[in-house]
Amino acid sequence: MSAKTKLPIGQEAIEKKGWIGAHKYLLLRRISQAIFLLLFLIGPWFGLWIVKGNLAGSLTLDVLPLTDPLVLLQGIVARHWPEMTAIIGALIVGVAYALIGGRVYCSWVCPINPVTDGAHWLHEKLGLQKGWQPKKNTRYWVLGMVLIVSALTGTIAWEFVNPITMLHRGLIFGIGFAWSFVIAVFLFDLFVSRRGWCGHLCPVGAFYDLLGTKSILRVSARNRAACDDCMDCFAVCPEMHVITPALRGKGDETPLILSPDCTNCGRCIDVCSVDVFRFTHRFDQSPAPGRDDAATQSPARDARAA
Amino acid sequence: MSATKKPKVVDRRRFLMDAARAAAGCAVAGSLLAVYARDARALPAEALRPPGALPEEDFLAACIRCGLCVRDCPYDTLVLAELGVDGAATGTPFFTARDIPCEMCDDIPCVKACPTGALDPGLTEIDEAKMGIAVLVDEENCLNALGLRCDVCYRVCPVIDEAITLERQHNERSGHHAMFMPVVHAEFCTGCGKCEKSCVLPEAAIKVLPVRLARGKLGEHYRLGWEQMDENGAPLVDGLIDLPDRLPGPGTDNLATPGGFEPTFRLPSGGTGQ
Numbered sequence: 303m304s305a306k307t308k309l310p311i312g313q314e315a316i317e318k319k320g321w322i323g324a325h326k327y328l329l330l331r332r333i334s335q336a337i338f339l340l341l342f343l344i345g346p347w348f349g350l351w352i353v354k355g356n357l358a359g360s361l362t363l364d365v366l367p368l369t370d371p372l373v374l375l376q377g378i379v380a381r382h383w384p385e386m387t388a389i390i391g392a393l394i395v396g397v398a399y400a401l402i403g404g405r406v407y408c409s410w411v412c413p414i415n416p417v418t419d420g421a422h423w424l425h426e427k428l429g430l431q432k433g434w435q436p437k438k439n440t441r442y443w444v445l446g447m448v449l450i451v452s453a454l455t456g457t458i459a460w461e462f463v464n465p466i467t468m469l470h471r472g473l474i475f476g477i478g479f480a481w482s483f484v485i486a487v488f489l490f491d492l493f494v495s496r497r498g499w500c501g502h503l504c505p506v507g508a509f510y511d512l513l514g515t516k517s518i519l520r521v522s523a524r525n526r527a528a529c530d531d532c533m534d535c536f537a538v539c540p541e542m543h544v545i546t547p548a549l550r551g552k553g554d555e556t557p558l559i560l561s562p563d564c565t566n567c568g569r570c571i572d573v574c575s576v577d578v579f580r581f582t583h584r585f586d587q588s589p590a591p592g593r594d595d596a597a598t599q600s601p602a603r604d605a606r607a608a
Numbered sequence: 609m610s611a612t613k614k615p616k617v618v619d620r621r622r623f624l625m626d627a628a629r630a631a632a633g634c635a636v637a638g639s640l641l642a643v644y645a646r647d648a649r650a651l652p653a654e655a656l657r658p659p660g661a662l663p664e665e666d667f668l669a670a671c672i673r674c675g676l677c678v679r680d681c682p683y684d685t686l687v688l689a690e691l692g693v694d695g696a697a698t699g700t701p702f703f704t705a706r707d708i709p710c711e712m713c714d715d716i717p718c719v720k721a722c723p724t725g726a727l728d729p730g731l732t733e734i735d736e737a738k739m740g741i742a743v744l745v746d747e748e749n750c751l752n753a754l755g756l757r758c759d760v761c762y763r764v765c766p767v768i769d770e771a772i773t774l775e776r777q778h779n780e781r782s783g784h785h786a787m788f789m790p791v792v793h794a795e796f797c798t799g800c801g802k803c804e805k806s807c808v809l810p811e812a813a814i815k816v817l818p819v820r821l822a823r824g825k826l827g828e829h830y831r832l833g834w835e836q837m838d839e840n841g842a843p844l845v846d847g848l849i850d851l852p853d854r855l856p857g858p859g860t861d862n863l864a865t866p867g868g869f870e871p872t873f874r875l876p877s878g879g880t881g882q
Contacts, residue, residue: 345679358699359674359723367723373672377724380669382662385725388672437626440633447634447641455645457668462645462698467673471688471699475675478690480698 311537314575327568334410342474356471357411358461359391367391372509373467376452376460396513402566404514408500408507409540409567413469417484418500421491422540432496438543438563441508448505465499466506497540515562518583521570523548523557524590528576535570535579545570549578550592557590558582652695653821655702656739656799658686659710660719660731670726673699677718677727683711686718705801705816710739712766712800735767740799741822742772742792746813752788755779761790761803761814770796772803790814794823 315324322329342360345351354361359369369391374384399407409415451459461467465487468480487499500507523529526549535549536542544561551557571579582588651657651664658677661667678686678701685708689696696702701718703710712734719727731737742761744750751758752774765772772790779785790803792814801816816822836844 351679354679355674355676358672359676361676361721361723369672369674369723374724377669377672382666382669382724382726384670385723385729388723388725391723437630440630443630443634444637447638451638451642451645452669455642456665457645457649458672459641459645461673462648463641467699468691471673471675472690475678475688475699476690476693478694478698479692480690482691 309532311534312573314532315534315573318575324572327572331410331567332416335413335416338411339413339470339473342470346474356467356474357413358467358471359388366394368395370467371396371513372506373458373461375509376449376458379449379453380456380458381453399510399513399517401517402514402519403517403564404510404512404562405507405565406514406519407510408504409565412466412500412506413473414466414484414487414504415500417469417488418491418497421488422497425492425496430493430496433493434495434498436495436498436502438502440502441504441511444503445505445508445512460505464506466504501540511562516584517562518585519566520582520584520586521548521559521564521566521568521579522582522586522588522590523551523559523578524580524582524586524588525576525578526551526557527591527593529578529593530576532575534573534575538569538573540565540567540569551590552592553590555592558584558586560584648697650695651697651702651818653817654704654706655689655694655696656705656710656801656816656818658701658703658718658727659712659716659734659737659739659798660722660727660729661739662726662728667726668697668700670724671700672724672726673701674723675699675701676721676723677701680717680721682713682717684708685710703801705740705799705804706812707805709801709805710737710798712737712798735796735798737798737800738819740801740816740818741794741797742799742801742803742814742816743822744790744792744814745817747789749809750790750813751808752790755782755785755787757788758808759788759790760806760808764802764806766800766802767796767798771798 312324318324338357341353342356345354352363357370358373359367361367367387367390369388371392374388374392377384448460463483465483468483469477472478472480491497491499495502523545529549535545539545541561541563544559544564547555547561548557548559566581568581571577571581645668649664649668657664657667658681662670673688675688678688685703686701687694687703688699688701691698694702714734716731716734716737719729719731721727722729747753759774762768762772762774770793772792774788775791777787777789779787799816799819803814804812804816807814833844
């Protein structure tokens with residue numbers, strides 16, 4: 303901890319890089335989220351059919367089929383073998399996220415992300431308790447449950463309650479009372495569990511988490527030697543446990559954030575006034591000395607490294 | 609040794625405890641989800657699935673609710689169900705015959721648009737679609753049953769004279785008029801709903817119902833002799849005794865046979881014969 307820990311989150315970065323510079327990836331992310339919604343909306347709004355469908359399944363420019371692989375997987379365990387179009391679509395989506403990071407879906411595409419980000423913002427404003435914090439593997443349990451229920455009921459079970467597709471489909475095709483699911487997620491994150499839905503429960507996030515376990519695109523704390531313990535990255539990170547091993551690692555430990563929980567949102571890059579973080583690939587072997595390697599290097603560590 | 613062993617026991621206990629809690633939580637949540645999913649499978653009778661839709665149980669395993677069939681429907685017949693507004697499972701495609709019926713496009717664009725096969729790509733002839741079966745649900749208010757020649761359902765039927773025919777019946781009430789009753793032949797009816805849409809009554813007398821509601825089912829032990837005879841080209845049982853037919857005779861109005869008598873009513877002779 304340092305004296306800077308007490309400063310408002312991101313203040314230093316704003317002073318140093320300007321507001322835009324300190325919110326670059328946040329802005330890009332909001333733009334990306336808006337584009338992924340607008341692409342689907344300009345069809346019904348203006349009759350310009352670039353993309354038809356919704357996040358569960360779509361057809362772009364009448365040639366590119368895309369399918370949500372988790373939705374299709376539930377259909378398969380519910381004993382429906384899909385047509386080739388849907389399989390190809392799911393493979394394209396699966397491979398893309400496997401390369402760029404599964405949870406890029408969560409932070410750059412998912413329409414629920416602005417909702418839970420909003421809930422978190424208000425949560426901080428109101429200074430509420432963090433509330434119930436489920437174990438970190440809870441979401442995998444939920445994912446397993448969803449697949450079991452799909453198999454038992456012979457339906458694509460999560461689609462009966464999935465707030466993501468409820469909201470996305472609702473905005474494009476008419477929402478009915480699906481708002482209630484979105485509001486429920488917002489209130490859950492606000493009052494019951496800080497960052498609870500996306501960070502602990504959502505099975506879609508859990509699926510993309512597993513999908514991106516070996517993804518190429520990663521954030522690296524390469525400049526970790528410059529860290530001044532302001533703690534802002536931990537404050538903004540929706541999955542803060544992913545930062546510690548990379549940021550606090552010693553010289554011989556990788557500075558790459560390799561946890562699949564990382565959503566590649568880039569907010570840590572924004573908020574760091576000393577530019578510790580950057581986007582890179584998982585094979586990046588650039589040397590990244592730990593912050594106080596010289597002071598802490600023990601004979602045992604040297605022996606292990608050798 | 610004991611110092612390293614002890615935390616392991618605690619870890620194992622904690623692991624088992626956590627696993628039990630997570631499993632119990634998921635069992636509760638999963639049961640609720642399963643109940644909800646089962647409830648949502650009850651498709652209301654007015655909600656008709658698009659052509660080629662798999663049976664409802666299979667449909668909900670196959671339909672990913674992407675709405676591509678809705679987008680490719682040129683007549684805006686299909687819509688996606690909205691939660692709490694429409695009865696069909698949220699986000700699944702359906703149509704309401706009385707609002708916009710299916711126009712039965714020859715190229716069946718909705719089936720072609722379906723990426724998963726929830727709408728069976730094996731359906732290539734729209735006339736073979738079975739979205740439902742039309743049923744004349746109200747034989748008392750149907751205008752044809754009241755003796756008028758409305759005939760609208762018959763006229764609009766895309767499979768006219770096959771799916772709907774007009775069957776002439778004696779009008780018992782007037783005693784000397786005919787009624788032309790619309791009769792649906794399920795074998796040919798596609799369930800497009802044009803008849804229901806066009807019925808001139810404020811509430812349609814002919815409605816398209818899901819097949820499960822519209823039809824009975826014949827016990828499998830029944831054999832239809834006339835069909836078997838057609839297939840066989842001859843009676844299935846040889847050596848049937850051909851008893852003499854009972855001919856009309858005394859007590860009937862058949863004048864052709866001896867003993868017949870004069871009918872009670874006869875057209876005026878020399879009249880133009882209305």
